[in-house]
Amino acid sequence: MSKNKLLPILAVLIVLILISYSGKKPEERITVKYTADFNSVFPNPERGWHNRRDVDGRNGDDDRDFSDVRAAGHTLVHSYLRLDDFRETDRIPQSYLDDLQEALDAVRAQGLKIILRPTYVWDEEHSVPEARILGHIEQINCVISANAEIINHLEAGYLGMWGEWHSGRYTELSNKREGDTRYRIVEKILNTTPNTIPIAMRYPMHLREILDELPVPEGSEPLTQTQRDRLGHHNDCFLFNEDDRGTYARKDLWFGDQTLNHQKQYTFDLITSYGGNKIMGGETCSPAIDRIENTQAEMAYANWSEININFWGEAINKWKNRMLPAIGNDPAESEFDRISRKLGYRLRLIDATFPTSATAGESFIISANLSNDGYAGIIKKRPIYLVFDNGTERYNIDLPEVDVRKWVSGCFQLKPQTVNLPLNMQSGEYKLALWIPDAAPKLQRRSEYSIRFANQNLWSESKGYNVLFESVRINP
CATH class of the missing domain: 2.60.40.770 (Immunoglobulin-like)
Incomplete structure (x- = not known):
């Protein structure tokens, strides 16, 4: 064998010897x-059924005991922040803010997170001026920011009955001046809370107004992409009727002559700049669920993460009593159990x-x-x-x-x-x-x-x- 042919063989042998x-x-x-x-069905953070509580001390000591929420396998609580007593004053008393802090400490102690919605009225219209609302937002959000790790998300609140942005001052969609106020309120909420906290808005038309249609008011700044990604939706009349009791019915401005399906598609298509889903939650609003057969499809299309288990009880029972056949990887089970497993991730x-x-x-x-x-x-x-x-x-x-x-x-x-x-x-x-x-x-x-x-x-x-x-x- 020639010397030239031996060299490659020797090289391989040397490598094998070195490896050994x-x-x-x-x-x-x-x-x-x-x-x-x-x-x-097992608990996971930041998703699932939420339990309704009042954490601002209006109902006594039970607002500090969330052990039954954890025992039920839930990880979320929801509370209104009732500001009824402060409609005529520019400053929220420190005692109210201290009480809120105590409640948030109790939420943390139980390993839960909370959804909060501030509101000035329950069953009437209010006329709290913009400047006062902005001042209250800053005070409330000081406490919220200090406890950001246990705030699942905020619902925009403040305006209209129950903080739902209807039936009150600054809620009329066709009023341009009120539109500027709505922008400044959302801007204030975003600017006074960390970017880790999503904000859910009640109506798609107000969301579209802020994100896509309304010119930035004088003195305000355009929302950053991070802030835009934080804005999502909460539907508080899920499946009530064809338009979810007006959730999708307001066509007078931004949605023009679009059909209800087009309006729903707007919320179905909401996505963040990084390709993730936006916050989506809410509740039913009466014993009636006229479109119960659409539950699974619409929860999937809109990417629901959480929903109220306490309101309405009769509607929740309809889900418990409705049996679904096995499909794909989902077993035969009640609609309630399927929702329980599939809410969120x-x-x-x-x-x-x-x-x-x-x-x-x-x-x-x-x-x-x-x-x-x-x-x-x-x-x-x-x-x-x-x-x-x-x-x-x-x-x-x-x-x-x-x-x-x-x-x-x-x-x-x-x-x-x-x-x-x-x-x-x-x-x-x-x-x-x-x-x-x-x-x-x-x-x-x-x-x-x-x-x-x-x-x-x-x-x-x-x-x-x-x-x-x-x-x-x-x-x-």
């Missing part, structure tokens, strides 16, 4: 398939691919296929971590390129994520997990604020993460 002496084996990667849970892990061993200080690559079986995506920004936990040492490795808000309904991929393992990582066997905690440092270590996957035998309630594999070997 290095003591390293080729990385073994496996794909693990996970068992779905298509049936269970319901993340399910299909499979994941990763190595069963790795070396401290070197790279680790993971990818996965998932599905969101809920009506909507995750609304608020959250981190996601790849966790290595051996019971003594726990390493939380951030996946900074992943925005979980983009995980809207349907199947999607967690594209290959390459992370660098800590150089000082202790050798041994580790559980491998995915952890999606709250973004707020105060809440990150509380498992009730972390997201559970809809799979069997993955969730660790004590740790707040989803276990992908029981034993990954880390070599020194």
Whole structure:
């Protein structure tokens, strides 16, 4: 054999010898398939049924006890902030604000989040001037901002009966001057609260007015893209009749001659600049649900995240008594149970691919296929971590390129994520997990604020993460 032919063979032999002496084996990667849970109803943060409460002290000590909400498997409460007593005064008393702070402390203690709506009147029209409203917004939002981590979202409120932007001063859509006031009120709410808090508006026409139609009033600034992304919708007469009791009926200005279906499509098409869903919630408004057969379709089209379980009780009972056949991955069940499972997000892990061993200080690559079986995506920004936990040492490795808000309904991929393992990582066997905690440092270590996957035998309630594999070997 010639010398030239021997050289390539010798080169290969040298490489093989070097590999064998290095003591390293080729990385073994496996794909693990996970068992779905298509049936269970379990709590997850920032989604589901909300319980109506009054947290401003008007009903006594029961406003501080939310243990039954958590016991029912719910994670949200909703409260009006009744400002009736302050319609004639420019300043809200500190005692009222202190009482609100006590209530928010109680919400936090129970591992819940809250939806708030300020209102001046219950069953009458009010005439509180704009300047006074803006001053009250600033006071209220000082407390809200200090507790932003447990505010699920705000409903715009302040105007009209029940803060629903109808039947009162500044609510007439065709009045341009009142339109300027509405803009300034929304602008004030946005400017005096953190960008982490979404704002839901009652009527699509007011939402469209602010986002798409109304010229920016003199002295105001155009909304930033982040602020525009924060604005969503709450429908407080869901399925009452063809137009949801006027929710979609006002065609006199921005919607022109568009049909009701076109108006609904406007809300169905609402999406953020980063591709996620906007906040969508509300309630029924009478014992009647004239369009009950549209429940599933409209909740899915509009990406509902939450709804009132206390109002109206008769309407809720109609959902409980209406049986639905199995379809797709949904089992035969009551309409109530299907709503309970699918409100907001319901993340399910299909499979994941990763190595069963790795070396401290070197790279680790993971990818996965998932599905969101809920009506909507995750609304608020959250981190996601790849966790290595051996019971003594726990390493939380951030996946900074992943925005979980983009995980809207349907199947999607967690594209290959390459992370660098800590150089000082202790050798041994580790559980491998995915952890999606709250973004707020105060809440990150509380498992009730972390997201559970809809799979069997993955969730660790004590740790707040989803276990992908029981034993990954880390070599020194």
